[in-house]
Amino acid sequence: MTMETALLHLGCLEFAINEHLQEGALLNLNEIHTLFAPSNWLPVPTEELCHQAYMNMRPALALATKLITSKEMMNWWMHALYGNLSRHKKSGRIYLADDYRELDTKQAKLEVDAKFSEVAEKIRFYWMPPVCIDRKESLAGMASYSPYDVMSHLDEAQFPTDHSETGRFLPTIGLDVQFLHHLVHSPGTPALSHGSNLRLQFYIAIVLVHELAHVIWMMVSWKHSIEPYFYLNDDMPEAGYSWENHVFGCHVSPYPFDRERIGPVCSSSFDEIAAFPSIYIPQPMAWVRMWFLEETWKDLHAHRAKMQPTVHHKLPDCYQGVFFADRYSRRANIWVRVLYKDRKAYAVQGSKVLDQEAESGKLAVAIRLGTVPPKQSLAKWFEITRVRDVQRAKERGWPDEEFHVGRSRDYELSCYDGKGTPLGDDDT
Ligand SMILES: [Zn+2]
Numbered sequence: 001m002t003m004e005t006a007l008l009h010l011g012c013l014e015f016a017i018n019e020h021l022q023e024g025a026l027l028n029l030n031e032i033h034t035l036f037a038p039s040n041w042l043p044v045p046t047e048e049l050c051h052q053a054y055m056n057m058r059p060a061l062a063l064a065t066k067l068i069t070s071k072e073m074m075n076w077w078m079h080a081l082y083g084n085l086s087r088h089k090k091s092g093r094i095y096l097a098d099d100y101r102e103l104d105t106k107q108a109k110l111e112v113d114a115k116f117s118e119v120a121e122k123i124r125f126y127w128m129p130p131v132c133i134d135r136k137e138s139l140a141g142m143a144s145y146s147p148y149d150v151m152s153h154l155d156e157a158q159f160p161t162d163h164s165e166t167g168r169f170l171p172t173i174g175l176d177v178q179f180l181h182h183l184v185h186s187p188g189t190p191a192l193s194h195g196s197n198l199r200l201q202f203y204i205a206i207v208l209v210h211e212l213a214h215v216i217w218m219m220v221s222w223k224h225s226i227e228p229y230f231y232l233n234d235d236m237p238e239a240g241y242s243w244e245n246h247v248f249g250c251h252v253s254p255y256p257f258d259r260e261r262i263g264p265v266c267s268s269s270f271d272e273i274a275a276f277p278s279i280y281i282p283q284p285m286a287w288v289r290m291w292f293l294e295e296t297w298k299d300l301h302a303h304r305a306k307m308q309p310t311v312h313h314k315l316p317d318c319y320q321g322v323f324f325a326d327r328y329s330r331r332a333n334i335w336v337r338v339l340y341k342d343r344k345a346y347a348v349q350g351s352k353v354l355d356q357e358a359e360s361g362k363l364a365v366a367i368r369l370g371t372v373p374p375k376q377s378l379a380k381w382f383e384i385t386r387v388r389d390v391q392r393a394k395e396r397g398w399p400d401e402e403f404h405v406g407r408s409r410d411y412e413l414s415c416y417d418g419k420g421t422p423l424g425d426d427d428t
Pocket of ligand 1: 210214238239240
């Protein structure tokens, strides 16, 4: 079975026909926060393209609006607003300790709303071209304190981010131009399928709100150049990921996401985000669609449990469901993305080859990638399998830099808890 057929069969790419018929009312496309108003989008590359993209991305903006205005979604923002910068003695982490003001949710919501209204007056969005900066990982979005700071992302030495010098808070959010590529259709090219479009809208909404989490922190506490661990148990001191963790309990994004494909939305733990080899769980389209239904937002509490998808290390030992794992086939000397179901390889797709030989023949060899032993937890199985696969690949000449396990390389240095930069002495 090809990967595409398998994912279609599992309902991770499109809806089954009867599922489609039962679709409830979708979010009202007129209910979009003024923060996302058309006038806040820089008209590049042209006004017309921007307008077209704007009209086509309204479902994403309606969802982003829900995520920053719904009463039930307020906790993270209130915490960012009121939390007290503290140092956790045991871990050395600088984090936001709870503040009593977070308990007065009515008042706190008013203040969060006011902050977003203030941001709405100042913020600008732009489509970010693929930048050649020294980053190892691709960038779906980028938040800057001011347009000047966009330069510092390119070259921190030449454009230091000293806000007292650069002046006013004029937050700027760049979004990957690949979003624009999918949003606008040149005449004659096929429009995105219903499922692909919904995954695109979902991803745009998540990236927008992730970046807004950074913006709110910049606004609340611009004098601190570092971001704290918003909650002590966050994986990284990263506002956007902290927000994602709060809402989803994990990271969710389509994988793969490129010009050709908008893959299934996958859930993964934060240390699998930029890892290779990695493990993640594709979510059915019904899960993605749930976020766009009015009904979901009318009673968030009822849907709360469903909203947080699971990740591999939280699964029961007897888990039979689907998941992806990057695996190495020694015989074919190829890395493949394997979709497992019932603990057996269900579909395989080539992902990395060392040389340029055609991979189709190799895939056939790679398909036999074994089963997950019964009753072994996925976490344990993958931990062992990953080490062995990487070891075997290295023996066949795969370079070290192909592999990365754990925290995103881009954020490792900012983690200041013993695995990154050493901690300073002054208590905050
Ligand atoms: Zn971020």
